[in-house]
Amino acid sequence: AQPGAASPVAAPMRDLDWGKLNILHTTDTHGWHGGHLKESQYSADWGDYISFAEHLRKLADEKGIDLLLVDTGDRVEGNGLYDASSPKGKYYYDIYREQDIDIICTGNHELYQAPTADEEHRQTVPNFKNTYLASNLDYIDPLTGERMPMAQRYRKFQTKNQKLDIVAFGFIFDFTVNANNTVVQPVEETIKEQWFQDAIREKADVFVVIGHVGLRMQEFKDIFTAIRDQNWFTPIVFLGGHAHIRDATAYDSNSIALASGRYFETIGFLSVDGDLKRSFDVPSSSSSLPKHTSFSRRYIDNNLLGLYHHTGLNETTFPTEHGRNVTAIIARARKELDLDYNFGCAPKDLWMTRAPYPDDNSIYTWLETEVLPDVAVNADRSEVPRLVILNTGAIRFDIFKGAFTRDTTYIVSPFTSTLSYIPDVPYEVARKVIILLNRSGPIFHAAMADSSVPDVRFMGIPEQFDPTTYSRRQQQQHASDSASDFGSSQQKPLFNSNESPMEPALVEGYTTEDDIGNDGDDAVHSVIDFYAVPNCIQTEIGVPEGEEDKPDSVDLVFVDFIQPWVLLALKFSGGEQYGNKDVRPFIDGKTFTELMEEWIKKNWRQDCS
Numbered sequence: 001a002q003p004g005a006a007s008p009v010a011a012p013m014r015d016l017d018w019g020k021l022n023i024l025h026t027t028d029t030h031g032w033h034g035g036h037l038k039e040s041q042y043s044a045d046w047g048d049y050i051s052f053a054e055h056l057r058k059l060a061d062e063k064g065i066d067l068l069l070v071d072t073g074d075r076v077e078g079n080g081l082y083d084a085s086s087p088k089g090k091y092y093y094d095i096y097r098e099q100d101i102d103i104i105c106t107g108n109h110e111l112y113q114a115p116t117a118d119e120e121h122r123q124t125v126p127n128f129k130n131t132y133l134a135s136n137l138d139y140i141d142p143l144t145g146e147r148m149p150m151a152q153r154y155r156k157f158q159t160k161n162q163k164l165d166i167v168a169f170g171f172i173f174d175f176t177v178n179a180n181n182t183v184v185q186p187v188e189e190t191i192k193e194q195w196f197q198d199a200i201r202e203k204a205d206v207f208v209v210i211g212h213v214g215l216r217m218q219e220f221k222d223i224f225t226a227i228r229d230q231n232w233f234t235p236i237v238f239l240g241g242h243a244h245i246r247d248a249t250a251y252d253s254n255s256i257a258l259a260s261g262r263y264f265e266t267i268g269f270l271s272v273d274g275d276l277k278r279s280f281d282v283p284s285s286s287s288s289l290p291k292h293t294s295f296s297r298r299y300i301d302n303n304l305l306g307l308y309h310h311t312g313l314n315e316t317t318f319p320t321e322h323g324r325n326v327t328a329i330i331a332r333a334r335k336e337l338d339l340d341y342n343f344g345c346a347p348k349d350l351w352m353t354r355a356p357y358p359d360d361n362s363i364y365t366w367l368e369t370e371v372l373p374d375v376a377v378n379a380d381r382s383e384v385p386r387l388v389i390l391n392t393g394a395i396r397f398d399i400f401k402g403a404f405t406r407d408t409t410y411i412v413s414p415f416t417s418t419l420s421y422i423p424d425v426p427y428e429v430a431r432k433v434i435i436l437l438n439r440s441g442p443i444f445h446a447a448m449a450d451s452s453v454p455d456v457r458f459m460g461i462p463e464q465f466d467p468t469t470y471s472r473r474q475q476q477q478h479a480s481d482s483a484s485d486f487g488s489s490q491q492k493p494l495f496n497s498n499e500s501p502m503e504p505a506l507v508e509g510y511t512t513e514d515d516i517g518n519d520g521d522d523a524v525h526s527v528i529d530f531y532a533v534p535n536c537i538q539t540e541i542g543v544p545e546g547e548e549d550k551p552d553s554v555d556l557v558f559v560d561f562i563q564p565w566v567l568l569a570l571k572f573s574g575g576e577q578y579g580n581k582d583v584r585p586f587i588d589g590k591t592f593t594e595l596m597e598e599w600i601k602k603n604w605r606q607d608c609s
């Protein structure tokens, strides 16, 4: 762990259930390779993960079984370690490459900005020369204009110990707002291509499909159907991401799909057991008969005590020389970037989804009532009343009481979006925009029909993308609400009551329910509150309260990321004449992140004592 990181706290543990083929999985790490310095349950760093993987590989060798490492993208944007340097990622690429990864692919965050995609192609692809897969992604060379696969389309290889034949693919979901130096081919088209049709006819003991794709998205289902149609009895394993949640499902009884959370809080573990090696050379029907395969999954908290537990080691024996060196490299990078520099002191915790919205403890209410009214000012238009809209997905993490550092800035708001506006929009038209952005009504259907406008859910937080997992979290919330309605909690006596004083009190954390069950988390936690948030929030500035005093027109100000949806909402609210031509910069040259940082410097005193 990094110097100064919160010490890990013990929790009751569930063990790893090893099989013949085992996989460690990271996804959506978003630059958190230094770990969570303020959260004890996720404070291990990339160096610790390297030590962990080295120990598990050794264990696998001793048992004669196999272990693969997988990463499914969105490694960048979301933490000072990546975002605070100039150029971005100055330290990240060399830190990340130290892990030995067997199958790796691209996420949408590697593709939003052209320079990020260039660096991915220039650095990460060659760093993982034989293992980087790009089944539906092309790159356009900036010098020649030549379009080429971002990396090899698929990979066939044999595992180290059992010589299992693996055929692996690496996809990204049908992402449409990538920079113009990459081309994402819709999955539906890719799976019709000859190379894919040939690849799924290769002899495989196990197909491993990795992707920056939510497990419940159509893209994975289509890939599954295509592979299964040709391979009735071969196990198919999916590793996905993008939705920032712990999740697992099975597309049929001989498959499993795992998603391993976000922000390097989770190391996913998946195992496949059974008689995996098939005898292709024997032309008997036995080679194609179904064999009993079983699957298991575990969501490992990125917690040093847990990593010790799973390896049977301790503080002294756990760190390998390689892991320790990487921890030191990260510490040096954090220091050179001055990530602990304190801009101000947060007076209390401000939550994205652990508090209801609106509420005094909601980060969105804080932005709406305190930050936006102060920072959304254009000196030339300061007399004009305005509506200012921010999408909730623009905010990536909670603010904890105490020091708000350079690192926190990028953790909370990593994006480079600026504020734009449309001047003098009739108030009656402008006031309907927020309602339409937040309701799955006409603009939802219009966006579905118009492929140039992404799904309206992409304005919101990824944790709410999928309705199934989202409603499960809401049910947990209701269950914990009703438990607390009874006064003393009925759910936690085992570890909190005086009858078992030796057991540690449960720490709040993931209490995952997936399609396999509710025993996936390696550490047993108490439930964290989860409240839904809308797609967007709005502040009215200079607009009088009384209906009769409303202005004729207002400036409609919004963060530029949501421009396609704002224009669509205007169409449905009587502003069909507005288009891209009407949108102007509201505050030129400053990103929303910089505006928020300035507000903190000005309003939160630096002394945290």
Ligand SMILES: O=c1ccn([C@@H]2O[C@H](COP(=O)(O)O)[C@@H](O)[C@H]2O)c(=O)[nH]1
Pocket: 028, 074, 108, 109, 112, 242, 243, 244, 391, 392, 393, 394, 395, 415, 416, 417, 457, 458, 459, 460, 461, 462, 561
């Ligand atoms: O410039 C941007 C880019 C993205 N967002 C928000 O992020 C999520 C997507 O997050 P993932 O990590 O890819 O799942 C997207 O839905 C937006 O809400 C943004 O606000 N600004």
